[in-house]
Amino acid sequence: MKIAACQMVSGPDLGANLVAASRLLESAVAQGAQLAALPEYFCLMGHHDSDKLAYAETLGHGPIQAMLSRAARELRLWIIGGTLPIKADTPDRVRNTTLVFSPSGEVVARYDKIHLFAYDNGRESYDEARVLEPGTQPTAFDAEQLRVGLSVCYDLRFPELYRAYNPCELLAVPAAFTYTTGEKHWELLLRARAVENQCYVIAPAQGGKHENDRRTWGHSMIVDPWGEVLAVVPEGEGVACADIDPARLAQVRQQLPALAHRKL
Numbered sequence: 446m447k448i449a450a451c452q453m454v455s456g457p458d459l460g461a462n463l464v465a466a467s468r469l470l471e472s473a474v475a476q477g478a479q480l481a482a483l484p485e486y487f488c489l490m491g492h493h494d495s496d497k498l499a500y501a502e503t504l505g506h507g508p509i510q511a512m513l514s515r516a517a518r519e520l521r522l523w524i525i526g527g528t529l530p531i532k533a534d535t536p537d538r539v540r541n542t543t544l545v546f547s548p549s550g551e552v553v554a555r556y557d558k559i560h561l562f563a564y565d566n567g568r569e570s571y572d573e574a575r576v577l578e579p580g581t582q583p584t585a586f587d588a589e590q591l592r593v594g595l596s597v598c599y600d601l602r603f604p605e606l607y608r609a610y611n612p613c614e615l616l617a618v619p620a621a622f623t624y625t626t627g628e629k630h631w632e633l634l635l636r637a638r639a640v641e642n643q644c645y646v647i648a649p650a651q652g653g654k655h656e657n658d659r660r661t662w663g664h665s666m667i668v669d670p671w672g673e674v675l676a677v678v679p680e681g682e683g684v685a686c687a688d689i690d691p692a693r694l695a696q697v698r699q700q701l702p703a704l705a706h707r708k709l
């Protein structure tokens with residue numbers, strides 16, 4: 446199966462972000478992809494935390510989910526829908542949610558970001574807990590022959606989440622890594638997750654300077670189970686495509702049976 450990681454530089458205009466996402470999904474299909482993934486917050490990189498509340502949807506309703514469902518159906522594509530804000534049970538809180546759409550446009554999986562990002566170096570600061578409610582459930586789904594484990598951005602720093610997905614063929618990490626942290630840690634962590642779980646990794650990211658003055662690292666990539674980067678988009682909008690090769694997966698696991706040697 447050919448897979449595609451779509452990189453975006455989303456802004457505060459929901460309509461413009463949805464148009465950009467549709468364009469990238471079409472481009473992925475034109476390059477032969479059967480599964481495409483969008484970045485975290487693909488639909489909105491707002492000026493304020495509260496923007497997430499304003500655009501939050503309830504499950505099964507709203508323009509963001511309608512666009513993803515229509516694109517999946519019309520393009521006959523598996524879509525890992527980055528993340529969108531879904532209303533939480535707690536008032537004034539949202540979940541940062543990945544919805545997965547099958548080629549018939551149905552939602553087949555939902556994953557809510559479990560680990561909430563916080564960072565403060567004196568110049569930049571983030572605290573997702575101000576508006577997000579964390580998820581609690583690791584979630585995987587099957588796309589044809591592929592078992593895919595879901596995660597979002599900061600989750601990448603917590604290897605125990607990915608162990609819960611073993612065995613699977615693909616790990617998905619839609620992200621909006623900051624430029625500062627991404628420059629040092631993004632590729633290192635993605636390749637580590639691929640090597641230790643002997644899986645492909647698809648990591649679609651935000652990458653560039655956003656209207657809200659945030660700068661994200663980008664480098665959306667696809668990594669193979671030996672830790673090789675198969676495709677990358679360094680900065681700006683674009684699509685990284687690569688094939689999932691079952692023979693390569695089997696070869697890596699047979700030559701170095703580390704998964705079979707796990708003791709804990």
Ligand SMILES: NC(=O)CC(=O)C(=O)O
Binds near residue numbers: 599621626
């Ligand atoms: N933005 C995030 O959720 C995570 C991030 O930038 C990091 O872990 O670094």
